[in-house]
Amino acid sequence: MSLQSIKYQRGSLEILDQLLLPVVSKYLPVRGVEDGWKVINKMQVRGAPAIAIVGCLSLAVEIYPEEFSSKKSLRQEIEGKLNYLVSARPTAVNMKISADELITLANELTKDDAITVEEMKQRFLKATEAMLEKDIADNRAIGANGAKAILEHVAEATGVATAGPVRVLTHCNTGSLATAGYGTALGVVRNLSELGKLEHVYCTETRPYNQGARLTAYELVHEKLPATLVLDSMVAALLRVKNVAAVVVGADRVAANGDTANKIGTYQIAVVAKHHGVPFYVAAPLTSIDLEIPSGDHIIIEVRPDREMTHVGEHRIAAPGINCWNPAFDVTPASLITGIITEHGVFKPEALKVEITKLLEL
Numbered sequence: 001m002s003l004q005s006i007k008y009q010r011g012s013l014e015i016l017d018q019l020l021l022p023v024v025s026k027y028l029p030v031r032g033v034e035d036g037w038k039v040i041n042k043m044q045v046r047g048a049p050a051i052a053i054v055g056c057l058s059l060a061v062e063i064y065p066e067e068f069s070s071k072k073s074l075r076q077e078i079e080g081k082l083n084y085l086v087s088a089r090p091t092a093v094n095m096k097i098s099a100d101e102l103i104t105l106a107n108e109l110t111k112d113d114a115i116t117v118e119e120m121k122q123r124f125l126k127a128t129e130a131m132l133e134k135d136i137a138d139n140r141a142i143g144a145n146g147a148k149a150i151l152e153h154v155a156e157a158t159g160v161a162t163a164g165p166v167r168v169l170t171h172c173n174t175g176s177l178a179t180a181g182y183g184t185a186l187g188v189v190r191n192l193s194e195l196g197k198l199e200h201v202y203c204t205e206t207r208p209y210n211q212g213a214r215l216t217a218y219e220l221v222h223e224k225l226p227a228t229l230v231l232d233s234m235v236a237a238l239l240r241v242k243n244v245a246a247v248v249v250g251a252d253r254v255a256a257n258g259d260t261a262n263k264i265g266t267y268q269i270a271v272v273a274k275h276h277g278v279p280f281y282v283a284a285p286l287t288s289i290d291l292e293i294p295s296g297d298h299i300i301i302e303v304r305p306d307r308e309m310t311h312v313g314e315h316r317i318a319a320p321g322i323n324c325w326n327p328a329f330d331v332t333p334a335s336l337i338t339g340i341i342t343e344h345g346v347f348k349p350e351a352l353k354v355e356i357t358k359l360l361e362l
């Protein structure tokens, strides 16, 4: 079974239908923006980086065969359709940041008289295609930075020169399926394994959509990493008895003060980790960091259909008639976060804004 969530070549885009995993491995064609919006909204592709990449590439495949009479009409199409794609899922910021960057590029190219409409189209296609490789490179850097930070933390806490293999816990799915490849928090796990420093990884089931049980467990089994699945309700018991060295999770949107929106359940894991003195890390590329909002209070939390709670597949598990509340994400306050692992280094939440601003100015 394939772990490549996105298959792209110029003019053609396919995504691995994550609603069918791990039972069926089937690719779906994404022929344009309307398909892109639907597969993101239905969560056939999910995970903040993968959402942005598929969204932008869905526009690339739509634009590729089209002929534009003017740069202005191409610019209008790019802006209108990217803004539409942003609306497919509201919490993850990656799609919005990518859309803003591509709209800025389109505006600059429109103003540049030396560029023809065909050249502008080619530049746009290249910029969207570059997202795939950049995401994998960023994830590899996140993996290395995160593994180093965890091992240093353990070495310092236990007073040894070099930390031995460690046990970690992760939540939701942040691996190859949620990105262009390698993964963010799961990239940290992969890197620990590559260093020979992964004793064990625990992954949560991640109700109600079960990204942990269906997708992360699938990736871990596929990679033959030493792994155990736990239910969301077992995290406190796990941290109490299993000597877990660190928790590492992904992010859908990190606010300027370090507050982090991630899959529902992340916040309670952070509270439990604090209680047990276990460091809690967020692994996030710069494309998940939203410096425009001061705190997590400004993050829109997507509320998903009740059916995701009341049913498992076609099978109803909840009593008919019960009311449901199904927020897809929660916000972990910065005070519970030990470090934010990015492709440029690991930052304390309180230092994030200054450090990222410096990086963006370079």
Ligand SMILES: CSC[C@@H](O)[C@@H](O)C(=O)COP(=O)(O)O
Binding pocket: 046, 047, 048, 049, 092, 171, 172, 173, 174, 175, 178, 179, 183, 184, 185, 211, 249, 250, 251, 252, 262, 263, 264, 328
């Ligand atoms: C690298 S993926 C980071 C986050 O997007 C991930 O942790 C998460 O919360 C995914 O939520 P999902 O609802 O499955 O899109």
